[in-house]
Amino acid sequence: MERAALNALLRATGCAERHGSFVFLRDPTWSPAERTAAEALMAEAEARTAREDEGWLCVRTGGSGGGMKLARHDEQTLGAAVRGFCDHFDLEQVNTVGVLPPWHVSGLMARVRCGMTDGEYLPWEWKALEAGEFPRPVAAGPWVISLVPTQLQRLLLSESATAWLRRFNLVLLGGGPVWPALADAAARAGVPMAQSYGMTETAAMVVAQRPKEFLAGDRSVGTVMPHASVRIDGDGHVVLGGESLFHGYFPSWRREAEFVTQDLGRLDEQGRLHLLGRSDAVIITGGKKVQPSIVEAALRASGQFSDVAVIGLPDPEWGERVVACYPAADAAPDLARAAQELAPYQRPKDFVALADWPRNAQGKVNRAALAAAATQQMRGGET
Structure with missing residues (x-):
């Protein structure tokens, strides 16, 4: 994709702002503190006099811990990601029903894939989809939708939504860990799902399954895509490389x-x-x-919670205490049953019901906000 074409696509999202040689994707849901931090970086971009030919597109990272980090990309990194995607899934054209916002890398790349392959991008509101209003794709060729786990969970509760998902060639799942019960439910329903792994820093996915692998029982996140490299270092960390890798966090x-x-x-x-x-x-x-993810998987599998997140809070006796948080709207979960499959040291010492659940549209829980809310509530004696 040429830079001019990418710039036109970015302008069409309605969230792109040019500051000097840089383009920033503004999230309208940012808090006042986040807006202040972003605008300070935008002002720094305005002050730069040299033209930036690489790393000029700044996309907020979608991590769960807060902070304002903007990954630097350009037409080369995004183009490499699209070519790798098409090669991996053997697609010449990508048509997408889009329910993820363009300021998030998954929503952005869904649009870029369609733009680079002359496919159709059909935007759709998530609330409408959840309410049972399903778009009917009209273009020929393969159709793709990207979801996060909580969205898939809600759609699988509806027979009509599940039948609609089966019409797609590819249902991409990312943005957070997939618990086993959800993966198994999708497979039983015959949803052509592909679990994937990637991040803002890699212009979305660099590892992905193919639907036939998922339906055959594979519960990994798949194999490395053609444009990327993956290895595990001596400490067990996932190490990524390849053509779609970002150029740093602005301004670095x-x-x-x-x-x-x-x-x-x-x-x-x-x-x-x-x-x-x-x-x-x-x-x-x-x-x-x-590992919080192991505890969360067991708690989800118990069927006692609509959503759950596990954090560690300081404790004078234990160093940290395992705390499980869940939406207050859940009806009186059986906490003993929920934790019975966990080892004693893994079992939460506290279960905290929170009225304000800090999970965003991309399925990420803001764990810093969660810890603050849980701490405040526990100090007030409401657990």
Whole structure:
């Protein structure tokens, strides 16, 4: 994709702003503090006099810990990601029903794939889809939709929505860990799903399944795509490389050929990537290491929660205590039953019901906001 064409696509999103030589994607849901941080970076871009020919597109990273980090991309990195996507799934054209916002890398890349392959991009409001209003794609050729796990969970509750999903050639799932019960439910329903792995720093996915692999029982996140490289370092971290890798966090520049993530994983004999949690999320309680993702999977599998997130909070006796948070709207979950499949050291010491659930449209839980809300509520004696 030429730069002019990419700029035209960005303008059409309605969220792109040019500041000097740079283009920023503004999220209208940013908090006042986030807007202030972003605008300071935009002002710095305005002050630069040299023209930037690389890394001129700044996209907010979708991490769960807060902060304002903008990954630098351009037509070369995004173009490499699209070519790798098409080669991996053997597609010449991509048509997409889009329910993810353009300021998020998954929503942006859905639009770029259609633009680069002369496909149709059909935008649709998530609330309308959840309410049972399904668009009917009209173009010939393969159709794709990208969802996050919580969206898939809600659609699978409806027979009509599930039947609609089966009409797609490819249902991409990313943006957060997929718990086993959800994956199994999608497979039983015959949804042509492909779990994937990627991030803003890699212009979306660099590892992905193909639907036939998922339906045959594969529960990895798939194999590396043609434009990327993946290896596991000596500490178990997933290390990424390839043509779609970002140029740094604005205003900085990076020249390293690889990016060491905080994700832990392993590659099996078939080259499939299995994610094992995050090194920066490990809870150390009483000298034992607890991966929140493992506890969350067990709690979800119990069927007691519509949503759940596990965090570690400071504790004078244990160092950290395992705390499970869930939406207050859930009807009186059986907490003992929920935790019965966990080892004693993994079981949450507290379950906190929160009225304001900090999960965004991309399926990410803001764990910093979650910890603050849980701490405040526990201090007030409401657990």
